[in-house]
Amino acid sequence: MFPDTYKGLSAESAQAMRELGPRWSEDIVANRKLVLDIYTPVLSARSLRGIEVQRNVAYGPHERQVLDIYHASRGDPPKGVVLFVHGGAFVRGDKDANEHIYGNFLTYFVRHGYIGINLEYRQAPEAPYPDGSKDIELALRWLQAHSQKLKTTAAPIFLVGHSAGGSHAATYVLDPAVTPPQGHGVHALILISARLRADVRADNPNAHGVKAYYGEDAQLYPRRSALTHAERLDVPLFIAIAEFENPGLDVYAAELFHQVAHQHWLAPTFVQVPGHNHTSIVAHLDTGEDSLGLMLRCFMQKCIHTHN
Secondary structure, three states: OOOOOOOOOOHHHHHHHHHHHHHHHHOHHHHHHHHHHHHHHHHHOOOOOOEEEEEEEEOOOOOOOEEEEEEEOOOOOOOOEEEEEOOOOOOOOOOOOOOOOOHHHHHHHHHOOOEEEEEOOOOOOOOOOOHHHHHHHHHHHHHHHOHHHHOOOOOOEEEEEEOHHHHHHHHHHHOOOOOOOOOOOOOEEEEEOOOOOOOOOOOOOOHHHHHHHHOOOHHHHHHHOHHHHHHHOOOOEEEEEEEEOOOOHHHHHHHHHHHHHHHHOOOOEEEEEEEEEOOHHHHOOOOOOOHHHHHHHHHHHHHHHHHO
């Protein structure tokens, strides 16, 4: 593990995380709750002085088409926009798992000079493929329309997707049936524990969600999977997986890495975050542990230099 793994946690909580790791996939629902219970008190003790949040700003007509804007109370225009898309197996989940998670992901980047957008989106079965990605498109249009007010006119946009949110983000950028004709409008793609291939394998604990979103016809899954369109990637890519992942997600992430590397003859950034699982890989941001955060910031800063 990195030297600062579990930094910010008590000795008792750090030990609980160590013990949880190897048995993460035995009961993902219960273990997710345990992770939230470990990290929420740590996050609640942070000072949020200097950070403001505008909540549930509508970017579309549906009740779930809302977003939260995290920004510094005052200061220079942001270095970039971090647009975060949460997970939830396509059929559940919210931009706020609780009062502090997933907002912690955005507060972390606000502290480092960015503006953060926490996106809510429609869910299956009401909103099947490709509606999750279409909501990203709608939110990006909203951001463009309000860029002057947000002081983001010249700011690069970093699209970040976690779990099912990673599916929506990758599909938006890669899938030719989904990407807008005028282009996707993002400057880099960051995928964290993302589901990049639709499957209903027996070991997939969220197979029902895959079926609800991608449809009953499994013959459609390959062309609806972001992995199938890896050759269309035209922006810098950062892939992160947890040491203790939901079954298959690390394999699909490695597949994307391999395909993109061979397509461009240049390997994208790929990290496996030691000691963490599918939930804590995002829940630990802004707690004092900075291994993944630092790598993300270095990647983003490099993208900014290229953008400028």
